Amino acid sequence: MKQSSPGGRSRAFVPGSPVVQSLLVLLSVLALAGTAAAHAVAEGDKGYIQEITGINLIPFVYLGAKHMVTGYDHLLFLFGVIFFLYRLKHIGIYVSLFAVGHSTTMLLGVYYGWNVSSYLIDAIIGLSVVYKALDNLGAFQRWFGVQPNTKAATLIFGFFHGLGLATKILEYEIAEDGLLPNLLAFNVGVEIGQLVALTIILIVMSYWRKTSSFMRHAYTVNVLMMTAGFVLIGYQLTGYFVA
Template sequence: MFYPALAHDVSQSNAKFVEAVSGPAPIPFLYLGAKHMVTGLDHVFFLIGVVFFLRRFRDIVIYVSLFTLGHSLTLLVGVLANISVNVYLIDALIGLSVVYKAFENLGGFRKLFGSSLDMRAAVFGFGLFHGLGLATKLQALSMDDNGLLVNLISFNIGVEIGQVLVLLVVVWLLNIWRESPHFETHARYANIALMMGGFVLIGQHLAGFFAGGSA
């Protein structure tokens, strides 16, 4: 069974609403975008991994902006140019992004290879995958061409609002947690748990793919 939050899917009620819309509807699509981000554990897990060890506001802005640019590009271009991929495989790749970031936080790549990729490039690249996943989900719905661009931009802005809300909570909690004398030890276990969560997401989506999912 695939739960909506885990599969980062669009609920049936929201899908029916989207399919019934004719013309620009910025406010409802703004809400749907924000809801989609806040309830999508794959995006939330990845964002937690990205900001986990970032202490300076400037660094948080840079990394989140790169992620935002990446998924905004593929969300808009994907839908407007009708570019989509298998929904299960792209969601498995999004799960992989969670595993990658958690493993990097644990110093895994430096221990194995002596260095790691430029995380700014990696975050931007995974942002592209996240946006393509969103675009693929939206294309599965029968969206009216009338007002499509306005609705897409509104959905994307909603995603960014949801992202900011998630980050405000996550960064606030991390700042409190860092005051603990045992933060470094706990951080290791937290990133191991984050990596395991990514593997669960990968397993679920690959199971859906091999079970015959062709969407």
């Protein structure tokens, strides 16, 4: 499926528009997020998980949902993925590919204890946001004359997003007793959180697309999203070389 882009449409930048103001606020928040990693594990949650053993499905479902809803890097990528998708069928395909990707590496990464630098993985996740913004802007077609396979890219970046989840779950130091059921419960929670976040995004997008400002500001919004991705990359690489 070819995704449309704002190329050829009006790209007027209206600084006073509510959409642009809201996204500027979002970008400012991301730029100031240097005190915590994108997937930071709350100390209260970490302490609770370290104290319990055995199968605890409900707590892990809750933690998975909380992690996804508060994971702004995941949400930025999803926002970019569905930005120019209008049919629920197409949205379902891309979201499913992303879910398969991050579920696979999350489960395998935790179960086998893959020791990967969270800074590098989170930098790649930031890169996924940059990639999606550039894709929405039609940059690859203009620069290289080719269109990357968007489905394959969504799946591949889903693998990295899942690995990012795995690196943070390992920080919980989950007990071996009941590990697999608890991981599956966490993954169910992640999917629930993703559906909740996606539903909210789609509701907002559906109203925005009905207005004339959507195509006027589509270019600006994706530039801001790309900038946010670069902010995430810079923060994580700084952490990697400084830590």
